[in-house]
Amino acid sequence: MHRSCLRSLVFLLSGLLLVCSANAQTTSGRAIRNFDKNWRFIKQDAPGADNPAFDDAQWRKLDVPHDWSIEGPYDQANPTGSGGGYLPAGIGWYRKSFTMDAADVKRKISIEFDGVMSNSEVWINGFYLGKRPYGYISFAYDMTGHLNFGNKPNIIAVKVDNSNQPASRFYTGSGIYRHVHLISTANTYFDHWGVYIKPLQVSAQKATVHVEAKVINQSSAGGTYTLQTTLIDPAGKTVKTQESKQTIAAGQTVDYKQDIPVSDPQLWDTEHPRLYKVVTKILSGSTVADAITTPVGIRDAHFEAATGFWLNGKNIKLYGVCLHHDGGAVGSAVPLAVWERRFKKLREIGANAIRTSHNEVAPEFLDLCDRMGFLVMDETFDSWMTAKPPALKGYNLYYANWWDKDTRDQVMRDRNHPSVVIYSVGNEIHDNLKDSSGFQKFKQQQDLIHQLDPGRPVTMALLQPNGNSQTYKTGFAERMDITGQNYRENELMAYHDAHPDRVVIGTENTHVLSQWLALRDHPYMSGQFLWTGVDYLGEAIWPSRGATSGLIDRTGGWHTNGLQRAAWWSVKPVVYIQRNDPGAVAGRGGVAYVSDWTPADPANYKDAKVQVFSNADETELFLNGKSLGVKTKSPLDSPLFWNVPFEKGTLKAIARNKGKQVATDELRTAGEPARIILTADQSKLANNWDAVSFVTATIVDANGIVCPNSDRLISFSINGSGVIAAVDNGDRLSHELYQTNHRTTYKGTCIALIKAKASAGKMTIKATADGLAAGSVTIDAIP
Numbered sequence: 001m002h003r004s005c006l007r008s009l010v011f012l013l014s015g016l017l018l019v020c021s022a023n024a025q026t027t028s029g030r031a032i033r034n035f036d037k038n039w040r041f042i043k044q045d046a047p048g049a050d051n052p053a054f055d056d057a058q059w060r061k062l063d064v065p066h067d068w069s070i071e072g073p074y075d076q077a078n079p080t081g082s083g084g085g086y087l088p089a090g091i092g093w094y095r096k097s098f099t100m101d102a103a104d105v106k107r108k109i110s111i112e113f114d115g116v117m118s119n120s121e122v123w124i125n126g127f128y129l130g131k132r133p134y135g136y137i138s139f140a141y142d143m144t145g146h147l148n149f150g151n152k153p154n155i156i157a158v159k160v161d162n163s164n165q166p167a168s169r170f171y172t173g174s175g176i177y178r179h180v181h182l183i184s185t186a187n188t189y190f191d192h193w194g195v196y197i198k199p200l201q202v203s204a205q206k207a208t209v210h211v212e213a214k215v216i217n218q219s220s221a222g223g224t225y226t227l228q229t230t231l232i233d234p235a236g237k238t239v240k241t242q243e244s245k246q247t248i249a250a251g252q253t254v255d256y257k258q259d260i261p262v263s264d265p266q267l268w269d270t271e272h273p274r275l276y277k278v279v280t281k282i283l284s285g286s287t288v289a290d291a292i293t294t295p296v297g298i299r300d301a302h303f304e305a306a307t308g309f310w311l312n313g314k315n316i317k318l319y320g321v322c323l324h325h326d327g328g329a330v331g332s333a334v335p336l337a338v339w340e341r342r343f344k345k346l347r348e349i350g351a352n353a354i355r356t357s358h359n360e361v362a363p364e365f366l367d368l369c370d371r372m373g374f375l376v377m378d379e380t381f382d383s384w385m386t387a388k389p390p391a392l393k394g395y396n397l398y399y400a401n402w403w404d405k406d407t408r409d410q411v412m413r414d415r416n417h418p419s420v421v422i423y424s425v426g427n428e429i430h431d432n433l434k435d436s437s438g439f440q441k442f443k444q445q446q447d448l449i450h451q452l453d454p455g456r457p458v459t460m461a462l463l464q465p466n467g468n469s470q471t472y473k474t475g476f477a478e479r480m481d482i483t484g485q486n487y488r489e490n491e492l493m494a495y496h497d498a499h500p501d502r503v504v505i506g507t508e509n510t511h512v513l514s515q516w517l518a519l520r521d522h523p524y525m526s527g528q529f530l531w532t533g534v535d536y537l538g539e540a541i542w543p544s545r546g547a548t549s550g551l552i553d554r555t556g557g558w559h560t561n562g563l564q565r566a567a568w569w570s571v572k573p574v575v576y577i578q579r580n581d582p583g584a585v586a587g588r589g590g591v592a593y594v595s596d597w598t599p600a601d602p603a604n605y606k607d608a609k610v611q612v613f614s615n616a617d618e619t620e621l622f623l624n625g626k627s628l629g630v631k632t633k634s635p636l637d638s639p640l641f642w643n644v645p646f647e648k649g650t651l652k653a654i655a656r657n658k659g660k661q662v663a664t665d666e667l668r669t670a671g672e673p674a675r676i677i678l679t680a681d682q683s684k685l686a687n688n689w690d691a692v693s694f695v696t697a698t699i700v701d702a703n704g705i706v707c708p709n710s711d712r713l714i715s716f717s718i719n720g721s722g723v724i725a726a727v728d729n730g731d732r733l734s735h736e737l738y739q740t741n742h743r744t745t746y747k748g749t750c751i752a753l754i755k756a757k758a759s760a761g762k763m764t765i766k767a768t769a770d771g772l773a774a775g776s777v778t779i780d781a782i783p
Contacts, residue, residue: 029288030189035111035180036689037063038096045091050123052155056095064180065689067117067173068092069162070331074735076542079165083390085537085545089162089174095155098182102150108185108218109147110192111156112140114178114363117332119161125154133398134406135162135172136325136359138413140183140192164393169382170324171537171546173332178362179689187219188248188282189290193412197278198455200259202300202312207265209296211258213280215248222249226283227256234266234274267312268297268418270352273373275418295370297418303457303482303503305496308526309421311375317519318375318527319569320353321346321551322508324536325361328554329728329738329753331537336364336690338753341681342534343372345552349562350569355507355529358382358427358461360410364690369419377459377507377529378414379424380407384441386430407448415453423449423456424507428463428486434470442479457481461507466491478502482526489518489525496524511549511561513638516568520637530565535732544732553730555751556694560593567613568637573662575614575655577621579644594747597651597667600709608646611639616655616662624649671701673710675773678765680754684780685722685763687756692725693779695752697767699745711745712769716752721781722763725753756781 040059048054069080069087078086100109111129113120118135121128125148129141148154162174194214201208211229224247231239240260248254266274275295282289301311309318323342327334353375356365359382369376382388384403387396407425414420425445432438446458459482465471472495477483483499484507485492496504506528509515519525535550546554551562563576576595583600584592591609599605612619614633621628621642631640644651652666677700682693697714699707718724726738729746736743743750754765758781766776 029186030290030292031184033182033184035096035098035182036065039064039066039176040095041066041068041092041175043068043090043092046093049093049095049159050126050128050157052125054095054157059093059095063689064094064176065178065333066175067177067331067333069172069174070329070333071739072737074545079163080168080538081166081390082540082542083166083169083171083538085171085540086542087171087537087545089165089167091163092160092175094158094160094176097153097155099151099153100147100149104184105149106187108142108144108187108189110140110142110144110183112138112181112183113176114138114180115360116158116160116176116178117162117172117174118167119164120176121159121161123157133402134395136361137406137409138178138360138363139409164397166390166392167394168538169388169391169394170539171326171332173326175333177332179364186289188215188217188223188225188284190214190280190282190292191216191253193409195278195280195292195294195416197294197296197416199296199298199300202265202267202298204267204312205264207262207298209260209262209276209278209298211256211260211278211280213256213282214253215256215282215290216253217248217250220250222247222252223284224248225289227258228281228283229258229260230279230281231260231262232277232279234276239276262298265298268299268370268373269311269314270316270373270375273297273371273418275370294416295367296416297370299418301375301421303422303505303526305501305503305524307523308503315523316352317525318353318505318529319351320355320375320377320527320529321351321533322355322357322529322531323533324357324538325359326537328535328537329726329751331738334362335692335755336368337682337692339365339368340372341556341694342552343368343374345556346533347372347374348570349551349566350571351533351551351565353377353527353529354533355379355424357508357532360406360414363413366414366417366419370417374419375421376417376419377422377424378410378420379427379461380410380445381425382427384426384429384431386432388428388430403445404448407445408452411449411452415456420456422482422505423453423458424460424484425449425458426460427508428461433476434474439476439479442476446479446481457503459484459505459507461486464488465495489515493518493522493525500524511551511564513636516637520568530561535559535730540732543735545735546732548732555696555728555730555749557730557747557749558595563595564613564639567615567639570615573614573616573655573657575612575616575619575653575663575665577651577653577665577667578611578613579651579667580609594708595667596670596706596708596747597649598670598705598708599646602646602648602669605646608644610642610644610651612642612653613639614653614655614663617657619653619655622650622652622654623647668703668705670705670707671703673699673707673712673772674702675700676714676767676769676775677704678767678775678777680765680777680779682779684782685754685756686782687721687759689755691756693754695754695765695777697745697750697752697775699748699769699772706748708747710748712772713742713744714750715742715768717741717766717768718754718763720763721756721758721761722754722765722779723757724765725755727752754779759783
């Protein structure tokens with residue numbers, strides 16, 4: 001059973017996995033129940049909806065995660081403005097009726113939300129559980145003593161108030177947009193996020209797995225309890241079991257500590273993200289009171305001033321990207337398959353690190369980083385007490401009262417992830433960092449993180465440190481464990497020259513060649529995080545509704561910067577061709593490049609400026625079989641350029657190392673549009689919320705060549721065991737709705753996101769457009 005929030009599996013006394021159904025009885029151990037299904041929702045304020053007797057019969061039925069903002073429509077007048085991508089916000093209510101088995105009446109019951117955007121308030125049977133303003137944070141409430149058991153229903157009500165706008169510089173979404181869980185334990189149990197696993201003294205020969213567990217006894221009597229910890233290797237073999245006992249009085253909380261030695265550990269790294277499991281159980285005699293399984297990566301990660309980042313004794317660069325939390329067409333309610341597809345694309349070009357810009361991400365996001373071997377800069381806030389336009393009503397309104405709780409919850413939740421190698425407590429903070437108050441705010445956050453997660457360094461993304469903030473002149477930068485700066489790499493390098501004992505890192509960087517060379521040519525530069533890895537919603541000026549600074553667009557298509565980055569980062573030989581396009585949005589040097597050999601007006605397209613990205617020793621370019629010359633790789637890693645008189649046909653590049661062909665790329669001129677080709681990235685689709693197949697519709701000519709200049713409205717249909725969850729294209733100016741069955745292609749393509757609605761059977765997706773032969777593809781539904 002997937003449990004992203006606690007990253008845990010739950011074991012019965014027999015050791016089998018427990019799955020809690022709607023009325024399952026649990027007599028011992030821990031039960032985690034998926035609480036996503038069968039909610040009712042209304043997109044308006046509903047005074048009195050916290051009352052269990054309130055009539056919600058006319059409300060919409062849905063499952064969460066749910067983001068109502070992405071449902072649209074786009075409107076320049078929407079108060080979210082440019083930051084919210086001109087999508088709606090407002091107030092919404094969710095209610096859910098459920099029952100509890102009578103046998104669970106003496107157990108502790110809590111509700112856990114992975115994220116609610118924003119200003120959420122929660123009631124159970126009319127009892128007020130609390131409020132959390134910060135929409136990115138995960139949180140839980142104890143409902144013990146406020147529940148009905150047996151056949152009498154319970155009503156949980158959640159008010160979500162995202163109406164105070166503009167609240168963000170980038171898209172947030174609105175609603176219960178992450179998973180929800182109902183957790184049942186015995187009255188002696190592990191505290192929330194109370195199991196902490198930290199590998200120590202790691203080498204290829206040995207390591208120590210340090211375990212800390214906070215255990216609470218809320219039963220009516222004291223007793224002797226055993227902490228039993230079992231370490232299981234990546235192959236499922238038990239390495240060692242260790243036990244320690246303590247007497248816990250009624251109402252008391254105690255801390256257990258254990259150290260488990262490991263010989264010849266299988267280390268976690270970016271190429272081989274091997275994960276152990278630590279099974280921690282609280283035993284009363286032979287009875288399991290509570291049990292949690294935590295994935296653990298054994299690795300040594302640290303930074304050095306002269307040489308940057310080290311992982312398991314290997315000096316590597318952080319080839320990082322910044323990522324916002326939206327998933328394009330799905331808004332902020334992002335199925336894990338969306339992130340997995342994006343991560344795979346980024347890994348193709350050599351990316352190995354992610355900065356969570358600028359907030360806590362969903363717990364399963366970090367689980368995926370652990371499994372795929374991405375290194376993470378775990379960031380907390382985009383602002384402290386001073387607003388950052390246009391987000392005048394953002395976290396700055398809540399920082400003073402909530403920074404401690406929000407930081408504490410984020411670190412407690414995330415500290416067991418091997419992927420997390422550094423924390424950031426702020427992005428381009430506008431508070432006064434020149435006086436004692438600014439120093440104090442940073443130190444408070446730094447000290448709290450050091451207390452909760454000793455050993456992981458803390459940075460923040462400085463903005464113009466030689467400008468208004470003066471952080472390079474006041475000593476502020478020296479207070480940071482690692483000095484991080486956005487952009488202006490020359491300033492960061494000059495700072496290191498003046499302070500060679502300081503570790504430095506680029507926290508946000510553009511895609512230009514000089515910034516890459518700053519990282520490539522200076523050993524002390526630990527890494528960089530490009531702005532951004534993927535296009536995102538918001539931070540745009542109408543009629544645009546999203547930013548296009550990514551290496552890939554929202555549909556997974558490559559931007560020019562992504563192809564260039566592959567030539568710089570990839571360890572595999574690559575070669576990519578592009579030509580200038582006078583009709584496209586200009587890029588570097590004021591010239592726009594596209595990856596096709598089909599100009600919109602070929603009669604007047606006489607001379608092509610061709611750029612080729614390659615990391616091979618030499619590249620030869622051919623037009624219709626005729627060589628246009630060989631060019632060798634530049635020591636400065638700049639692209640290779642040819643001036644080519646245009647003629648229809650095939651433009652081909654061959655990359656060679658030591659005279660041997662290692663990579664090729666070719667562009668062919670398309671004819672008239674003839675048909676639609678449908679392709680699915682998943683041929684089998686699981687029937688769960690996080691599973692998605694991306695079906696791409698491509699307009700091609702009679703020879704199967706993509707037609708980039710003949711965009712059409714594509715209508716999707718589906719029958720069988722699936723549904724169309726959303727549609728999208730890569731056009732930043734499109735105001736089309738996402739949750740529908742049609743989309744206009746952009747440069748010849750668009751996508752449909754498909755979900756299974758059954759655990760067996762087939763689903764056939766069909767795409768049609770006027771004047772084109774239809775396309776279809778079939779996907780199998782699986783459990």
